[in-house]
Amino acid sequence: MNNREREMTAEVLKAMAHPVRLGVIEILADGEKTCTELFEQLGCSQSMMSQQLKILCQQGLVSIRKEGTQKYCALRNPDFLKLFDCMSKHLRTFLHFKD
């Protein structure tokens, strides 16, 4: 990786590095959801969700499809789901995470 590539990679990682945004990715693993479903399930405000979804879209992690007055969000790159296993294992092994 050259420096430019590392900078772009850092941007993508930053886009994931937030509890709400991780929650979105996790929920979307189950299939398309509307913005409202997402913020209700994650217990954050509508405004917060809208802002976080924008970040996820900008980094190509989520795509949005409009249907009437609603918008359906979907995972654009399911590869990133692998990351969750990796992280769970890491937390348990290296950071003494319990429960």
Place this chain on the structure above:
Amino acid sequence: MNNREREMTAEVLKAMAHPVRLGVIEILADGEKTCTELFEQLGCSQSMMSQQLKILCQQGLVSIRKEGTQKYCALRNPDFLKLFDCMSKHLRTFLHFKD
């Protein structure tokens, strides 16, 4: 993942989400290196490297072994290297990254 786990995961991802820190992980894939080797190869200051290494250690990504006046850094969890392929592919596929 519950919320606590998402918060901890976010911390680990943040620890990777920086060009210098990604560079460290990439270089360490090749084996142990001293701090000086790392900052020289990445072209950043010694102080910068020391601070970034601290972050990587705190999140369990890098371990440090002392030997005389030097310190040898190593990747603690080589699982994270998989991430680089995933990222390269993502950049090319979803973010139109060229070369």
Place this chain on the structure above:
DNA sequence: TTATAACATTATAATTTTCTAATCTATCGG
């Protein structure tokens, strides 16, 4: 014992992120 090489810490200014609250826009049903 002193100079130096390797690394850590601290302080700080500049920039980014994060979160909340308020407002705006678009679409649909009636």
Place this chain on the structure above:
DNA sequence: CCGATAGATTAGAAAATTATAATGTTATAA
């Protein structure tokens, strides 16, 4: 057209990150 629902945008304060510069610490070699 009107009200309601779904979502976006904007503004701003607080907190976190980033980068640089200066200074501290420790171990070794001479």
